[in-house]
Amino acid sequence: MRVVDLIERKRDGGQLTGDEIRTLIDAYTRDAVPDYQMAALLMAIFLRGMDADELAAWTDAMLRSGEVLDFSDIPGAKVDKHSTGGVGDKISLPLAPLVAACGVRVPMVSGRGLGHTGGTLDKLESIPGFSTRLPVERFREMVATLGISLIGQTEEIAPADRRLYALRDVTGTVPSIPLIASSIMSKKLAEGIDALVLDVKVGSGAFMRTVPEARRLAETMVAIGNGMGKKVVALLTDMSQPLGRTVGNALEVRESIEVLRGGGPADIRALTLALAEEMLRLGGADPAEARRALDDGRGLARFRQVVEAQGGDPRTVDDPDRLPRAAHVTPFAAPRDGYVTAIDARAVGVGAMCLGAGRARKEDAIAPGVGLVLEKRVGDRVARGEPLLFVHHDGVGLDACHARLSDAFLIGDEAPAPLPLVLERVE
Numbered sequence: 223m224r225v226v227d228l229i230e231r232k233r234d235g236g237q238l239t240g241d242e243i244r245t246l247i248d249a250y251t252r253d254a255v256p257d258y259q260m261a262a263l264l265m266a267i268f269l270r271g272m273d274a275d276e277l278a279a280w281t282d283a284m285l286r287s288g289e290v291l292d293f294s295d296i297p298g299a300k301v302d303k304h305s306t307g308g309v310g311d312k313i314s315l316p317l318a319p320l321v322a323a324c325g326v327r328v329p330m331v332s333g334r335g336l337g338h339t340g341g342t343l344d345k346l347e348s349i350p351g352f353s354t355r356l357p358v359e360r361f362r363e364m365v366a367t368l369g370i371s372l373i374g375q376t377e378e379i380a381p382a383d384r385r386l387y388a389l390r391d392v393t394g395t396v397p398s399i400p401l402i403a404s405s406i407m408s409k410k411l412a413e414g415i416d417a418l419v420l421d422v423k424v425g426s427g428a429f430m431r432t433v434p435e436a437r438r439l440a441e442t443m444v445a446i447g448n449g450m451g452k453k454v455v456a457l458l459t460d461m462s463q464p465l466g467r468t469v470g471n472a473l474e475v476r477e478s479i480e481v482l483r484g485g486g487p488a489d490i491r492a493l494t495l496a497l498a499e500e501m502l503r504l505g506g507a508d509p510a511e512a513r514r515a516l517d518d519g520r521g522l523a524r525f526r527q528v529v530e531a532q533g534g535d536p537r538t539v540d541d542p543d544r545l546p547r548a549a550h551v552t553p554f555a556a557p558r559d560g561y562v563t564a565i566d567a568r569a570v571g572v573g574a575m576c577l578g579a580g581r582a583r584k585e586d587a588i589a590p591g592v593g594l595v596l597e598k599r600v601g602d603r604v605a606r607g608e609p610l611l612f613v614h615h616d617g618v619g620l621d622a623c624h625a626r627l628s629d630a631f632l633i634g635d636e637a638p639a640p641l642p643l644v645l646e647r648v649e
């Protein structure tokens with residue numbers, strides 16, 4: 223097989239066979255295909271798409287590029303959740319322990335933030351001592367005993383995705399429905415789960431900007447999962463403004479703890495419950511249990527146990543003031559009176575990244591305490607000079623952050639109609 227023939231065929235609108243795809247992904251994972259050829263093929267796929275057979279073969283080949291975990295000897299349903307990525311999206315932190323506390327096991331393998339979107343691993347690692355790099359055996363043991371473990375991608379799980387994702391990130395080929403769908407589903411299906419809930423984000427802070435695009439991505443992922451014998455449900459949810467009030471790692475952990483204590487912003491609580499109910503339903507448990515476990519503190523107790531089991535300081539859960547904090551807090555003021563009519567979630571995410579909350583390059587270090595705390599969200603009234611948000615910073619990146627924020631808030635004369643948080647359900 224000559225890779226150039228595959229590139230040319232895809233470029234011209236033709237199809238690749240399952241055998242060609244399997245051979246190609248296997249060779250690429252073993253370094254036998256150079257990045258420049260894979261980059262050209264990815265661009266051809268970005269422009270031409272893939273049909274259902276190609277997509278199934280591509281996902282299957284990525285999934286089998288590494289170890290496929292088997293937790294079938296652990297009793298009970300194993301269900302995970304995956305978000306397509308957004309700003310202020312800390313939902314996994316309250317959600318996973320809440321669902322585990324209701325009796326459905328959650329083996330969760332998460333990613334790091336890149337670009338404007340945050341990552342669950344970076345948030346968890348802002349808890350002093352917390353390790354997301356557990357050996358697979360320890361991951362399995364925690365899932366069996368505690369019903370939950372929260373780790374990062376290992377070298378063993380779907381190595382083809384790690385390489386392909388990094389290449390897509392620098393070749394303008396991330397926002398492609400078949401490439402996103404295969405990337406997400408190959409990792410998730412290698413985790414040993416029985417079912418999966420997808421949170422497909424829509425809006426300015428998401429890869430999918432419109433509902434029809436997001437619906438197509440959701441339908442594509444549900445079809446891939448069903449084709450592999452897994453139950454999959456997707457919720458399309460609003461990402462036209464950041465979720466909750468905090469953007470930045472330790473700040474988001476603090477907000478997650480507030481939610482597990484029964485408080486926190488209404489949107490975080492509502493989305494946590496909506497996703498928990500879906501996970502419990504797929505796991506054969508009573509969805510109403512989610513609200514009870516949130517209100518009676520079982521979710522919080524399970525979160526504390528996970529923190530302790532993964533080497534983190536559990537006292538941060540009792541007293542979030544022990545979490546890392548930025549050196550300075552400065553207000554970012556409204557330029558005029560009015561109502562906040564829109565917030566560019568992507569600009570807010572990039573603003574937080576400029577402070578060190580996220581990475582511009584994979585090797586960049588994260589500043590755990592920095593970030594943004596929104597005082598005003600869409601629909602709120604604001605007076606000129608009043609803070610729209612507070613910038614938590616360590617003296618680095620403040621000007622760049624302000625430059626990003628300067629156009630992020632639209633202020634008009636009338637309050638906009640409220641947007642629903644959950645836009646659609648796909649199964």
Ligand code: URA
Nearest residue numbers: 306307401402405406
């Ligand atoms: N998340 C992933 O895991 N992969 C993508 O391609 C996009 C978002």
